[in-house]
Amino acid sequence: MLIRTLGKLECTKVLAENRLGHLACAREGRPYVVPIYFGYEGNCLYAFSMPGKKIEWMRASPVVSVLVEERGRGREWKSVIVDGNYEELPDRFQRNRAWALLSKYYDWWEPGAFKPVTPLMADHSDHVFFRILIDQLSGREAKETDLLP
Template sequence: MWIRNLSTLECTKLLSSHRVGRLACSMEGQPYVVPIYYAYQENHLYAFSMPGRKIDFMRANPLVCVLVDVKGEGRGWQSVVAEGRFEELPDRIGFKRERDQAWTLLAKHSDWWEPGALKPAQPPVTSHSPHIFFRIAVTEVSGREAQD
């Protein structure tokens, strides 16, 4: 088996061609990692969530990273870490274009909303949905690949 570094272009291609990653964030020295569905475009990872722990963590400390990894043939694999900054896209004036962009990119897949909208215990249904669109402004990517 041999391992090599992926180029920036290879990292970007892997991020663009996949939808599930592991978001790592921290608050007051406590790390937290959770899977997310995302869409990647122009150095941004777009995602959706209901209020909860990951949103609280990212609001407190916007520096985050996302790991995307893929099993290859045999013992092979590829992984990319995208480091960046959390940017909430609130439902108010000044963010409409970015929210629409997030919606458009995520909605290309029929099940895009499920991981972010489903919680173990659902709150009562109201006329207002507290869903949160956000993006990660990617500042750096790095990746590796292992092949037999």
């Protein structure tokens, strides 16, 4: 098995070719990790959620990370870590751009719209479109090696 570091272009290719990531945020020294669907464009990951714990935590502490993984043949894999900052998209143009990126897939609103318990209608909250402004990208890849000549 050979492990190597991915270059920036290779990392961005992984982001462009995938849409499921694991978002990590923290509040008061406690970590929280959840799956998100995202769209990648420019230097940002775009996503959607209903208000809840992750939105509350990111509003309180906007520094976040996202892990994106890609499985290969056998034991091969690639992983990219995005370090960045959470930013809500209140502007209609920005929200429409995020929607256009995400809505290319029929289930774009999952898992951000699902909650463990269905809220009462009186508790209805607006949905949140947001982006992660990328500060740093890093990635690794594992490849099977043939030790025989």
